[in-house]
Amino acid sequence: MTQHSPVQPLPVADASRLATRILDELERAVVGKRRALEQVLTGILAGGHVLIEDLPGLGKTLTARSFAQALGLPFSRAQFTPDLLPSDLTGSEVFSQATGTFEFRPGPIFTGLLLADEINRTPPKTQAALLEAMQEHQVTVEGTTHQLPEPFHVLATANPVETEGTYPLPEAQLDRFLLRLAFGYPSVDDEWGILERRLGRRQEGQSVDRVLADGELLGMQAAVETVHVSEAIGRYAVEIVQATRSHSSVAMGASPRGSLAFITTARAWALIRGRDYVIPEDIKDLAHPVLGHRILIRPELWLQNISTDSVVDDVLASVPAPSADGALPADEPAQPTTDLRPADGARSVEGADPVGRTPVGRTPVGRTSVEPRDQA
Numbered sequence: 582m583t584q585h586s587p588v589q590p591l592p593v594a595d596a597s598r599l600a601t602r603i604l605d606e607l608e609r610a611v612v613g614k615r616r617a618l619e620q621v622l623t624g625i626l627a628g629g630h631v632l633i634e635d636l637p638g639l640g641k642t643l644t645a646r647s648f649a650q651a652l653g654l655p656f657s658r659a660q661f662t663p664d665l666l667p668s669d670l671t672g673s674e675v676f677s678q679a680t681g682t683f684e685f686r687p688g689p690i691f692t693g694l695l696l697a698d699e700i701n702r703t704p705p706k707t708q709a710a711l712l713e714a715m716q717e718h719q720v721t722v723e724g725t726t727h728q729l730p731e732p733f734h735v736l737a738t739a740n741p742v743e744t745e746g747t748y749p750l751p752e753a754q755l756d757r758f759l760l761r762l763a764f765g766y767p768s769v770d771d772e773w774g775i776l777e778r779r780l781g782r783r784q785e786g787q788s789v790d791r792v793l794a795d796g797e798l799l800g801m802q803a804a805v806e807t808v809h810v811s812e813a814i815g816r817y818a819v820e821i822v823q824a825t826r827s828h829s830s831v832a833m834g835a836s837p838r839g840s841l842a843f844i845t846t847a848r849a850w851a852l853i854r855g856r857d858y859v860i861p862e863d864i865k866d867l868a869h870p871v872l873g874h875r876i877l878i879r880p881e882l883w884l885q886n887i888s889t890d891s892v893v894d895d896v897l898a899s900v901p902a903p904s905a906d907g908a909l910p911a912d913e914p915a916q917p918t919t920d921l922r923p924a925d926g927a928r929s930v931e932g933a934d935p936v937g938r939t940p941v942g943r944t945p946v947g948r949t950s951v952e953p954r955d956q957a
Contacts, residue, residue, distance in 0.1 A: 588796075590803035597855040599793065599801060600626070603651050604853075606789045610647045611640050612778070613771030617764050619853055620870055621648065621736070625798075626805050626849040629759025629842070630715050630735040632700075632874065636742060639764045643787075645696040645736040651792045654693030654732070661703035663746065667710035671720040672727075685722060690714055693730060697737040701747045708750060711735070712757050732798055752833065752877055759842050760867075761874040801852075808848035809858040809910045813903035818843040818864050824896040825876055830887050833877035842871050858910055861902040868893050 591599070600622060607618050621644065624631040633641045642658070649656035659670055672688035689695065690711070697711060714720050718729045737758070739750075755761070767775065778787075793801075819840050826834030847863040854863075869890060876889045 588799045588803040590807050591797070591800040593804055593807065593852055593857040594855065596801040596804040596852055599797065600853045603792045606651045606792050607644075607647050610787050610789050611644050612774045613767050614640065614644075614764055617762060618644070619850075620760060620762050620867075623846050623849045623853060623867070624760045625652070625732075625734050626802055626852065627759055627842075627845040628732075628802055628805075629845070630737065630757070632737045632739065632755070632758040632761040633764065634739045634741050634761055635763040635765070637740060639766070641736075641738045641764065642696060642698065644764075645694065647789045648736070649694040650789050652694070652798050653791045653793045653795065654734075654798070655730075656694050656696070657689035657692035658696040658698060659689045660698050661700050661707070663702060663704065665703045665707050667707050668722070670707060671710055671714065671722055674723045683723075685725070685727065687727070690720065691727075691729060693732060693734070695733075695735045697735055699740060700737040701739045701749055704748055708748065708754065711737075712754050715757055732802065752875070755874045756836065756838055758874065759846060760870040762870045805845075805849045805852055807857065808851050810844055810848060811858070811910075814847075814859050814861065814864065815844060817861060817900070817903050818847070820900050821864065821868065821896055822872070824900055825872060825892065828892050828896065830878055830882050830892055831876055832879045835872050835875040839872060839875045843867065846871055860905045862905075865897060865902070868897055872896075 590596075603622060604615065604618055608615060611618060621631050621633075625648070633644070635641060645658075646656060648654075659665075668688070670688050670690050672686050672691065674683040675686045676682075677684045700708060700711070710720070714729060715735050718731070718733055719726050720729065721727070740747075766772075779785075822835045822837075822840045822843065824834075825831055825839075828834065843864060844859075846867050847859045850863045850867055851857070851859045872893050873889045876892055878887055878889060878892070
């Protein structure tokens, strides 16, 4: 993999303010999904790719296009179909009559933000071509390697209901996505807000303004690498991942890549909230989107309403969390958890407590069904 020259990181406070401006701008187009937007932005700031697995018509394409506009990235959309070939995605060598030679014509993957729409509808060969590009940030065509632009991110969508004629991603390929999340249906007020904005626009199309200048996204991603992770927090994440492997309902737990994803996304999540260090609540907030797609339930339990969400809930309840004081850098004095608020100008999720935990009584993003434990 090609080594790129180091990028000068932005100060964490400046990066946090930019993240808040991005989210505020996105909410002009995507109504009532602040927390889901924060999770997508977390995946991008962590330098990874995000899988959005949800029903049609819930704003997945709009979200991807709006992110590209706000971040100032070139945008491409690839509609994955059963007859899509790898060369349709990566590009191919085309004979030029003018020069008498073959010239490379890049495909839609050569962009800043790629929407891989309905990734589970294309054959494994094409899926593998995309996943290779996601991992290596390069494609090989006719023996020649072509580097993808930086930054490069994929927002992939999948329909979890319609399975006829689809090619579900195997667990080894799902593991390549940093996060998997779902938007869920909007509330009554949010859905009316969608209609109200459409009536006010008097047109179908909508767009958001660009927030970041050239190079600022790379600077924000470099700032994520400066966020402090204490040994206590790192061990807490590792213990959670380890617990998924020994759970009685699990056939395959999360791999060390899951531990790395935990720490990487937790740093980005902390930055969005205006902190330069990770606290236990950051790990808890991201447990479902980070681990849900990295766990395989034992086949004999599929009919017993055992889900990956329930396994993650059990693991979080069984692993003791370290104190927030142990998360602070060594040169910072300890302070009460209730004082850990976002930096000036940053906004927390409406209804969340000061450290960004899921509000009591609300369902974390990614859980789209009511399970028996919710009715207890």
